[in-house]
Amino acid sequence: xxxxxGIPGLPLWRTDGLGPALADFLxxxxxxxxxxxxxRRFTAGLSWVTVAFTMxxxxxxxxxxxxRIGDPNGLLAPYSTEPEVRAFTAxxxxxxxxxxxxxxxxxxxxxxxxxxxxxxxxxxxLLPRWPGLGDQAPYPHAETxxxxxxxxxxxIHGCPWRGTSAExxxxxxxxxxxxxxxxxxxxxxxxxxxGGLEDNAMRFAAGWxxxxxxxxxxxxxxxxxxRVGNFLVDGGRITGLLDWELTHLGDPHEDLAWASxxxxxxxxxxxxxxxxxDRFHMTYAAASGRRVDPGLIRxxxxxxxxxxxxxxxxxxxxxxxxxxxxxxxAVMALQKSTTxxxxxxxxxxxx
Amino acid sequence: xxxxxxxxxDAVRAALANEVLPHVAQDHARSQLLGAMDVIDKLTAxxxxxxxxxxxxxxxxxxxxxxxxxxxxxxEDPRARLAAQEATLRAAIDSFYAAAGQDDPTTxxxxxxxxxxxxxxxxxxxxxxxxSAMT
Numbered sequence: 001x002x003x004x005x006g007i008p009g010l011p012l013w014r015t016d017g018l019g020p021a022l023a024d025f026l027x028x029x030x031x032x033x034x035x036x037x038x039x040r041r042f043t044a045g046l047s048w049v050t051v052a053f054t055m056x057x058x059x060x061x062x063x064x065x066x067x068r069i070g071d072p073n074g075l076l077a078p079y080s081t082e083p084e085v086r087a088f089t090a091x092x093x094x095x096x097x098x099x100x101x102x103x104x105x106x107x108x109x110x111x112x113x114x115x116x117x118x119x120x121x122x123x124x125x126l127l128p129r130w131p132g133l134g135d136q137a138p139y140p141h142a143e144t145x146x147x148x149x150x151x152x153x154x155x156i157h158g159c160p161w162r163g164t165s166a167e168x169x170x171x172x173x174x175x176x177x178x179x180x181x182x183x184x185x186x187x188x189x190x191x192x193x194x195g196g197l198e199d200n201a202m203r204f205a206a207g208w209x210x211x212x213x214x215x216x217x218x219x220x221x222x223x224x225x226x227r228v229g230n231f232l233v234d235g236g237r238i239t240g241l242l243d244w245e246l247t248h249l250g251d252p253h254e255d256l257a258w259a260s261x262x263x264x265x266x267x268x269x270x271x272x273x274x275x276x277x278d279r280f281h282m283t284y285a286a287a288s289g290r291r292v293d294p295g296l297i298r299x300x301x302x303x304x305x306x307x308x309x310x311x312x313x314x315x316x317x318x319x320x321x322x323x324x325x326x327x328x329x330a331v332m333a334l335q336k337s338t339t340x341x342x343x344x345x346x347x348x349x350x351x
Numbered sequence: 352x353x354x355x356x357x358x359x360x361d362a363v364r365a366a367l368a369n370e371v372l373p374h375v376a377q378d379h380a381r382s383q384l385l386g387a388m389d390v391i392d393k394l395t396a397x398x399x400x401x402x403x404x405x406x407x408x409x410x411x412x413x414x415x416x417x418x419x420x421x422x423x424x425x426x427e428d429p430r431a432r433l434a435a436q437e438a439t440l441r442a443a444i445d446s447f448y449a450a451a452g453q454d455d456p457t458t459x460x461x462x463x464x465x466x467x468x469x470x471x472x473x474x475x476x477x478x479x480x481x482x483s484a485m486t
Binding site: 203327329336 | 353354358359362363365366369370437440441444445447448456459460462463466467469470471473474477479480
């Protein structure tokens with residue numbers, strides 16, 4: 001891995017060396033000097049490192065861009081840029097607001113890890129409103145944002161992915177196998193040194209999920225992490241859909257259920273305490289022509305919580321391996337019992 | 352608890368030493384931080400999970416496994432007993448879902464309730480995290 005050059009142990013993106021390295025890369029691409037200014041790293045994520053910057057070529061107007069780096073210590077490492085690029089390519093020509101990819105590579109030679117440089121979309125991230133924070137005024141753009149949120153999901157699920165590079169997101173899956181394949185993906189993620197799931201609640205849930213999976217009504221392109229917090233809003237409208245690293249092919253109810261998980265602040269009537277759940281489902285059904293099946297939503301709530309638990313177990317394994325670069329990993333690991341109890345309650349409800 | 356308590360304390364200490372200390376310039380704040388790190392160092396050698404947690408988890412598994420008709424685990428050492436009970440439950444789960452036609456909601460519910468009781472012992476000791484304060 002390329003490191004900080006004289007700062008042992010620190011990856012390049014955590015040092016002041018990132019700006020010059022980025023300018024070198026962009027200058028080489030442009031074939032002329034490029035200035036990089038206004039570097040600002042976003043601190044929220046535990047996955048891809050996101051850095052905003054301004055690129056100013058010597059012979060062209062300045063552009064605000066985003067550099068994303070797949071940190072090998074990130075929550076879902078190892079990373080590849082390919083899934084997102086395939087999804088964005090498949091969605092080209094639709095009205096889904098996705099960033100334009102200018103450069104990307106999985107070669108660690110440039111920045112020490114896979115990276116992509118994308119266009120910067122306008123707007124601010126909308127954060128979940130967690131229960132227990134007291135009475136607050138209703139979100140003023142709830143109606144238009146819920147409408148956009150549902151309509152964009154219908155566009156993603158309606159994407160004609162067959163015959164495109166997006167087929168490689170989940171090679172060979174069918175309506176009968178796609179959900180089983182997704183369960184197995186997360187079983188692998190949560191597997192320990194024994195090669196299998198080492199937590200009894202996870203073993204039980206994996207067995208339950210396989211035993212109760214139904215063939216998908218359709219195999220669609222999925223965002224994979226479609227929820228409040230992963231889109232930008234500007235002027236009361238959604239202007240950008242973010243964080244596609246979990247994109248894959250599968251049952252559209254998987255995205256619908258994920259969006260309403262309580263883990264993201266969801267309640268019986270809202271998405272993340274902000275958007276009306278019924279309105280979201282009704283708008284989605286009208287825009288997609290697909291029926292929203294409440295039984296399948298309950299099933300995929302279990303799968304969603306299983307994924308959340310798998311991520312927490314991943315943080316445990318990182319701590320066990322001596323990875324202590326971010327104490328929030330320890331915070332997450334300590335939430336495992338809460339997450340597993342939530343998952344078992346969801347199984348109880350869905351049974 | 353899957354991980355030794357020491358690992359969590361190591362993570363806290365590392366965050367303070369590597370992510371916070373280099374950015375603390377004020378003398379008094381720096382002395383307080385170094386003091387806190389020293390306390391963590393000293394406590395790390397003494398820290399272990401609560402024996403009451405182990406006992407509660409063991410009792411939850413003993414009751415659940417008895418309800419499923421498995422023979423009781425009779426190990427004198429509490430941690431060894433808990434480990435053996437966990438292994439017994441694991442075998443019961445694997446056996447249940449390996450069987451053809453596992454449409455047996457009664458056994459499925461019994462396993463689930465046993466797991467819920469086991470996890471509740473840990474959950475009752477750990478408050479929910481406020482992630483929004485950490486972003």
